[in-house]
Amino acid sequence: MTRPSRRRVLLVAVTAVALAASACGRDSENAGPQQGEEVAEGKASGEITVWAMGTEGEKLSVLADDFMKENPDAKVTVTPVPWDGAHNKLAAAIAGQETPDVTMLGTTWVGEFAKTGALDVVPPDFVREADFFPGAWDTGVVDGTSYSVPWYVETRLLYVNKAVAEKAGITEAPKTWDDLKQAVKDMQAKGGAKWGTYLQPGQMGAWQTVMPFVWQNGGDIHDGSKFTLDSPQAVEALEYYKSFYDEGLSTKDRLREGETEPKVLSGEIASFVSGPWHIGLLNELGGEGKYDLWPMPGGSGEFTSFIGGSNMSVFKNTKNRDAAWKFVSYLMRPEVQVKWYQTVSDLPSVQAAWDDETLAGDAQLKVFGDQLDKAKAPPSIPTWEQIAAGVDTELEKVAKGASSAADAAKAMQAQATSIGTGG
Template identity: 25%
Template sequence: MRRRRHSAPLLTATALLGGAALTLTGCAAGSSDESAATDELTGRGPITYVSSPDASGAAQKSIDVWNAEHPDEQVEWIELPLDADQQRQQLAQNAQIESDAYSVLNLDVVWTSEFAANRWIVPLPDDALPTDDLIPATVDAATYSDTLFAAPYYTDGALLYSRTDLLTAAGVTEPPTTWDDLRAACDKVLALPEAQGMSCYAGQFDKNEGLTVNFSEAVASAGGTLFTEDGRPDVDTPEAKAALQFLVDGFADGTIPEEAITFQEEQGRQAFQDGKLVFLRNWPYIFKSLSAEDGSSAVAGKFGVSPIPGAEEAGVSTLGGRNLAIAANAENKATALEFIQFFTGQEQEEARLELSSRAPVYGSFFEDEAVTAKYPYLPTLLTSLENAQPRPKVVKYGETTAVIQDEVYAAITGDKSVEDALADLQSELESLAG
């Protein structure tokens, strides 16, 4: 069915969560509430799928397959804005007014705890998903208060995309492991005549969720963490200072181009794809577009992937990805559950991998030699996932990410010193933590 636009008003769970989870507060779902919610997964009929845009068209193809087989249970796609913060705001507002307009919600993994704690989504039955076949970290990211509230849809870890053709021409034989390596490689590449007009490096630095991710990764890659093991904010530290200084210096000395201050994922992807960058930090999904041989990519066959660099050794990715959940106020929840099971099943995951490069949540894909031969970034992604750290699983995530963005953005735009930005961020996060 036609999409409708609305404007906005392995990997072990224990290792991934260590030192990063903020103590959860607010209304947690009790066991009696969970049982009741599961019993309410009834009703069949039309539903909506509420998601960010998908330029690959892969998700729509899955929906078309479902709709062809379910004439009385059609799925309509309600497309959210591209900006992640606007997505979360629109989803939260719909829940707060108790509207039944949304059925199946496509959630950033870090929103799942917030939505579960506020009872904006309902628990899934224990046997709803083949959890033993899924990467454990993805199941953990879909779980709140020991209860599965969502289905892992795809997983994500950061990758460093590199212009291997230019690195080779400049005599650089290995991708950068550290930030110093990255700068040194750029110095050599940008001295080449064929690199005239190019810039060194970009990530996602617009003031939205991508900035939180990039800052979190930089802190972890400098040996720090945003929160202590007992859930207290811990950002006014030498490690966080080194991380933020790397970003600030990058903009100041031109390592990061000035225009990257507006980059979200797609702007960065387009800049690298057009041949304007030597290095780009981004997610696996862009691999397909970069590899296109229809003339749309200037870097097809000329790039490689590696783990992101860090301060003194290979960097640490943020755990990304998406979950699918059932809105608490939705009608036809039985259809919604069956659609989620279909949409996140191995057959549809494989089809979307072909079209979109979205990383599957089934561990078997990463072990299949035929699959990894076709998608050579998967082993590198697995390394990224094995070392990844999650963003804090916090009920007040919207407020938490907003203050991180405000203070980091103030520093990289020169409105605050690194020291003042981190001191203010520490204070604001402590106020939120209570």
Template identity: 30%
Template sequence: MRKFLALLLAVLLVGGLFAVKITMTSGGVGKELEVLKKQIEMFQQQYPDIEVEIIPMPDSSTERHDLYVTYFAAGESDPDVLMLDVIWPAEFAPFLEDLTADKDYFELGEFLPGTVMAATVNGKIVAVPWFTDAGLLYYRKDLLEKYGYDHPPRTWDELVEMAKKISQAEGIHGFVWQGARYEGLVCDFLEYLWSFGGDVLDENGNVVIDSPQAVDALRFMVDLIYKHKVTPEGVTTYMEEDARRIFQNGEAVFMRNWPYAWSLVNSDESPIKGKVGVAPLPMGPGGRRAATLGGWMLGINSFSSPEEKEAAKKLIKFLTSYEQQLYKAINAGQNPTRKAVYKDPRLKEAAPFMVELLSVFLNALPRPRVANYSEVSDVIQRYVHAALTRQTTPEEAIKNIAKELKFLLSQ
């Protein structure tokens, strides 16, 4: 008996010596964190020698970005696995493990090409696409039908007309979106800008935002609040979850948000379950629709130990596998990056809009791909928010954005 116990103790000690602990960052928007915890439990059943600790991050991607800057500047070996916004690879590439040689290991040939391209910097793959995003229009299909509309708004003018009529009759808000000063505001602004025919940079990287189309787009955003009064003034403090809670509580007709909101507005606890439709964002004056490309990737900290890096690869491969992407899409409402998942009947049953609006995700437009994007974003945030809070005019805001971007990009 003593020999057996001694042998058992030796096995446990040896097993303990080979155990690896890794850390991973995660956001908490919607069901994101809840679903990840369940996925980690499944992973650790498959890999009992790897312990995973989740480090919760702020919902604001801007605040999360600044934390990463602090980690990398200090040469921290934690976190090992980093949840990366689709716009960060170019900036953080020097601090991320090169995964180019692991392309087949992660089966990246099975992923949407655009997501892999976004994870590639100067020919090196520095992250694995986890889920993809695009801005969408959520609407109360029961209220549209009640007031005689048989389709969601196709143009921004139609949205204003519908929102006014229904919101005034129902005593609720017309349209909620993300207007706080953070990265989400840039995403929203770009959708108006592109749909009005403008852009930030041209194909050669030249600053072209100082245009009548850009002024008209920003003026329209301001007018939604103060002229048309379909958007509450409080929108200048809203992030994704603020808008989602208002809409889910039945207090708005329309909402701009990401796909994650679908599973929440249709949860058993939601007072509007079964009453929500999803459509592409409306067209601008020139007949163009536009959605900002969003999404998140998983990268590995280059300061982590070799053992931690290998464990991190196993975790990323697990989380980005076919079944786990399907699980995340169904339970967290976050779009898969693997092409084949969109053909799975289980996805169509749980989130039909992901399949029906696949073209929206495939054609979503990227934010400016420049190494100092965080500085570019800060300029856009400052002046767009100043216009929304009436501290400056749309004309002055656009003029100042153009001036500062030309300085930042040495033009």
């Protein structure tokens, strides 16, 4: 990327903002993959401040207490942060150098915050890549350097109304795109559903529904050197997505939060794609036992789904680095991950935790566990959220018939290329 003139901002004169202006120009060169420094042996000590969002923030003190029992000289303070606004809060904290030692990060934020240079590099001997689901580990890797460790994960499956599927004569989950299409058609025609499925018709977050189609078809978002959103595989995936609307199998109207579940349980909508949290949402509405979970179908042999969740990172300016990493690595122990599942129902990112009977013995969870082996995340680049927003806009056009699959793919590719990877 070329940049215009490199004069520095002469802010000093104008600031009521009394920040010491140690302007050192922009670091544009990429240092290449880095290795984290070692962490000393022994027990953790001293203060460790941790930010965690939402329910995780509310309940993390449970694990922190256990950790402090094991490390009596350490004191962990957890500050729960609302999801709403958390991104702003982190950005401001980095600018004002008011960051905690450890923070939880949404998987798609890692690229952006890693680029600020505020995150410490993961010590490789201390937190081992091989322990984690590969798709999850990749969310923490930016330009070959690991800045963040996956803490819990989620992936997407098809939720299907059992009664409708039975009425349509479907006995097992479809394996291919064609099978899935047929099943959706049958559920609408024979099963009595108004809509055979619900695929989000564009707008915020729709890429999470559609990119798996691209992956299933052997395509990708970025091939390491350039974006590939207009590859033949991607166009085909968009056409597949589009066909659900063209054939009247999914509504083109966006359903708002809370609208989907009652419609699925009543059989108005036969199926939809979502993550593990919908188990709880459906069950609260009395849906227990009324739905099935189907893994993702394969396009050209892949059965890929989306992987999300949250990671843990340590800030570079921590005064207690070793203890901070010790706390993070504690959270990644299989038995602690199982306890965490029992506490807040977050799915473990560490593969070994899935061998525990708590998870292995649950049929619904098993479908998620199997899917996690074949789940992928978007590239961890700082510009991803912006590129994704552009993708979502194009997807809405595709779903509503305002754009063809090929045109939309071209537009996505052009936008993504002009935004760049933020390097």
